[in-house]
Amino acid sequence: MNIRTKIVATVGPACGGVKVLRRLAEAGVDVFRINFSHGSGEHREEFLRNVRHVERELGEPLAVMADLCGPKVRVGPIVGGSMLLVAGQELAIVREAVEGDPRRISTTLAELVDEADAGQALLLDDGKIRLEVVESCAPRELRCRVIRGGVLSGGKGVNLPHTALKLSALTEKDRRDVDWIASREFDFVALSFVRSGGDVRQLRGLLDDRGCGAHIVAKIEKPQALDRIEEIVAAADAIMVARGDLGVEMDLPAVPAAQKRIARLCQRMGTPCIIATQMLETMTHAPTPTRAEVSDVANAVLDHADAVMLSGETAVGEYPVEAAAMMNRIVQEIQGHYDETTAPQPVVRPDCRTTAALARAVRELCAMEDIAAVGVYTATGTTARMLAKQRLPQVILAMSVDEAVVRRTCLYYGVISCLAPAPQHTGDVLALLEEFAKSVGVARAGQKLAVLSGRPIGRPGATNTLVVHEVRQ
Numbered sequence: 001m002n003i004r005t006k007i008v009a010t011v012g013p014a015c016g017g018v019k020v021l022r023r024l025a026e027a028g029v030d031v032f033r034i035n036f037s038h039g040s041g042e043h044r045e046e047f048l049r050n051v052r053h054v055e056r057e058l059g060e061p062l063a064v065m066a067d068l069c070g071p072k073v074r075v076g077p078i079v080g081g082s083m084l085l086v087a088g089q090e091l092a093i094v095r096e097a098v099e100g101d102p103r104r105i106s107t108t109l110a111e112l113v114d115e116a117d118a119g120q121a122l123l124l125d126d127g128k129i130r131l132e133v134v135e136s137c138a139p140r141e142l143r144c145r146v147i148r149g150g151v152l153s154g155g156k157g158v159n160l161p162h163t164a165l166k167l168s169a170l171t172e173k174d175r176r177d178v179d180w181i182a183s184r185e186f187d188f189v190a191l192s193f194v195r196s197g198g199d200v201r202q203l204r205g206l207l208d209d210r211g212c213g214a215h216i217v218a219k220i221e222k223p224q225a226l227d228r229i230e231e232i233v234a235a236a237d238a239i240m241v242a243r244g245d246l247g248v249e250m251d252l253p254a255v256p257a258a259q260k261r262i263a264r265l266c267q268r269m270g271t272p273c274i275i276a277t278q279m280l281e282t283m284t285h286a287p288t289p290t291r292a293e294v295s296d297v298a299n300a301v302l303d304h305a306d307a308v309m310l311s312g313e314t315a316v317g318e319y320p321v322e323a324a325a326m327m328n329r330i331v332q333e334i335q336g337h338y339d340e341t342t343a344p345q346p347v348v349r350p351d352c353r354t355t356a357a358l359a360r361a362v363r364e365l366c367a368m369e370d371i372a373a374v375g376v377y378t379a380t381g382t383t384a385r386m387l388a389k390q391r392l393p394q395v396i397l398a399m400s401v402d403e404a405v406v407r408r409t410c411l412y413y414g415v416i417s418c419l420a421p422a423p424q425h426t427g428d429v430l431a432l433l434e435e436f437a438k439s440v441g442v443a444r445a446g447q448k449l450a451v452l453s454g455r456p457i458g459r460p461g462a463t464n465t466l467v468v469h470e471v472r473q
Contacts, residue, residue, distance in 0.1 A: 070192025
């Protein structure tokens, strides 16, 4: 059974070796995420090299995503590593870099003391600890009161849900990392704390200047992004609903509705959507998930997510392979209950109207004819992406002469892809797809394939031909 929802797994100390990465790929992982918030350049280089080694061993495409840090604010170092904060206690956040103690702490963003005003909230450690600004004494410090206490460690995140920080989504570190990424084989670059389409366009300019064709994944982590979500989806190549920071920055019960809204918009605009954060969190330290976590993954599939993501479960967890295998089992089970009578919304993309319309026609054809699989020869991956948004029960077979395109389809729902020689005629496309369908066991002699291609073949945006082809002996 072809498992259509794709799995993204974060690489870290628990799974960065070739042996475990191979087991993850065999367990169903399609895209490997390398988080630039942690580790060294040497570690990231090793992770990337090991993924490509596994890709060659398996003979199947694997995509790699670089996830930029963005302007994530963190607590500075603390004496002894951690300390207890109690409700009612006063705590100063100071501009200068200091080793924190129960009287004062610093952060990785010195300018934070200029941004917040009295009465505003500061959340520490993913919202577990809550402070309220009592007085702004800029430019020296913010005087705060602990509203909800807890144990605070150095390096924990700082969120200001009611403060519009005047920060670029791209930090100086991010720019250095982009230089590094552009010279290596990355397929996606994830941009953190996106607030507008302009943030995405800024990153695209940096990548273009360096001759890097990696696609951009915009991470939705700020409430401000929801106010401009349509322009962000239009500007990005894919969207990640990063529910960790989003759930801290906005009212937590509002996050599921935001997830559904974003996934629905991505469906309408033909953009891949990844649902992320704490999907199988229990499996970081336990061999099985909770029932609520299983339902969370299943509901992401029902929301029309193209991919679901594992973070700490694979990066630092005790059961990385088991977590990936469990996620694969969940998405396999739930796709059998997908309501095929409820057609997805039509894709509305001004830049590829004909392709989107033809993909819609394929869905209607598959409802009327006994189609074993759908095939496409694609120059850029756009046609495969439009077909993926139709949520077809059939496998989508995508072929391209471009290895980067083949790898990017690892994020597209229901798509299996491979490298292929450049065809000269439509007959060549049919022959290549027929052999591909036979090789992966999705079609046999006498069955039918629905095939999309373009004329002239290989020209981006030229998809204009739909053929029903009967597989030969």
